[in-house]
Amino acid sequence: MALEQDYWQTQTIPSLEAEFAHFGTYEIAGALALDLAEHIRSLGYHAQVHSPNDNSGAFIPLFVEAGLGQLGANGQLLSPHFGSRARLMLITTDAPVVHDEPVDYGINKFCEECQVCVVRCPARALLREKVWYRGVKKNKLVYDRCRPVMVTYEGCAVCMKVCPVQRYGMKPVMEHYIETSEILGKGTPNLEGYELRGKGYFGPGKLPHFTREEFEIPHGTKEEHLLQQFKEKLEKNGTTDAEEALEFANELKRIVEAGVSRTDE
Template sequence: MKLEAARLGLSAVGVTAYDIKYNYAEYQGLAVGDTIIVGIIEQNFDSTQMSPSVRAEKAALTAYAGLEDRMSALADWIRDQGYAARPEGFVGESMVIPYAVAAGLGQLGLNGQLLTPHAGSRCRIHVMSTDAPFVHDQPVDYGIEGICDKCQVCVRRCPPGAIPANRKDSRGVVKAKLNTKRCLPVMGKAAGCSVCMKVCPVQRYGLAAVLEEFESTGEILGKGSDDLEGFDWPLDGKHYGPGERPRLGRDVFETPGFTFDPDRKRPLDWKDSSDSDDGGRAEALGY
């Protein structure tokens, strides 16, 4: 199956067990077996480095389209072997990142994204259920969480300050719980944003190079450089290098369908005075 997936052009596939807690309630009961196949395809490298931009957002959608086509073809191949297979719909029926971690394809980054050893956060994920008796893969500690927690670049560079600096237990999962009330409105107005994806050194250079640099120098590869941290902000047309972030006014967050909390501890156009790596932002945001 994995050889067929590679022939079809998938970047990676993994196999794990169906788990009802990763399946949204309104889609439960649609799985055709107790096994989940996780498929990954990499998003175009050059376009991703231009995030946030319309070009980068088109690259994301193009990657999803190609991924769905390939997963559909893989499902056909499994059916040809005499087993049931059902790719999930594009709307998202399950929490795919936990499945990808369980299938050994990567680890959870501070930015809330799956980080794979080769492409970091520059990947798109899709899953299918099957009753085929594939051997299940296991989670793998690639060393991503350790280097990710030391890096903190995405925490410092996130324009709305939606990424906390520390992982905490949240409903049984230790993670950096993103502030979606700050993240989602900005994504909707800034060409999908994805600054947290663009500034991830594992995405930019690959895990092997990042680990080698850290082991030899104690530094995060690219950290503090415009090559990694710089981005053009579509809402004002300005370039923001290391240590600089756009100021976001109230209008960016006041989006129909989202609730604004007027009693939060800091105004919505807040800006760090230190932009440090010590986790002070999380306290400023009231985590």
């Protein structure tokens, strides 16, 4: 299931308004998926709804295989109907269904020529050259550069905003390319401009500067973080009292009993 995120709210990226559209679309998709799954069950089959957050499948490759779009250079599904504004939901079932086939909409070739999302990424997190990764040839995303900017600047999603197919629609973009051999909107503020809170506006050819500290993200387990905090407190104070030691032990016990979970997953 692929639902379109609101067009005008998407053009405000990065912003809280765009994030409302983002999560609001998933809220609608979730309700629709639950209704559809319930209908499938009423027919006597099993059905399970999966959101992109539960990591239950390779979402975009599955949608590509179903002919609902192609993988864009920005790492997102580019739908021929609404570009990268597609929000995805899966339903797995044992019901007998007819399988669709992948469709070549020309998006892969177009992305190789376009590259606007790659050069406009604030974090410089998209590789220019495609690589094979987990069975897919793609412009791989550098997680450690993307994630800090994404969580700091309202979900970022500049790579979604500056996609010409998203901005102008696939038909006008492809027709313009066929007629002129040029990418519609490329090099213009209308397509490439964006603003980052606290850093200002960045038009074509301009990118924000980040310090090394802004790219620091925590790694490791919760237990390791708790132990590190306890060690730093010991080094600072030279000792610890019984109450602090008991608090540390209880918190460690709680984390272990809840199950080991990584902070960077």
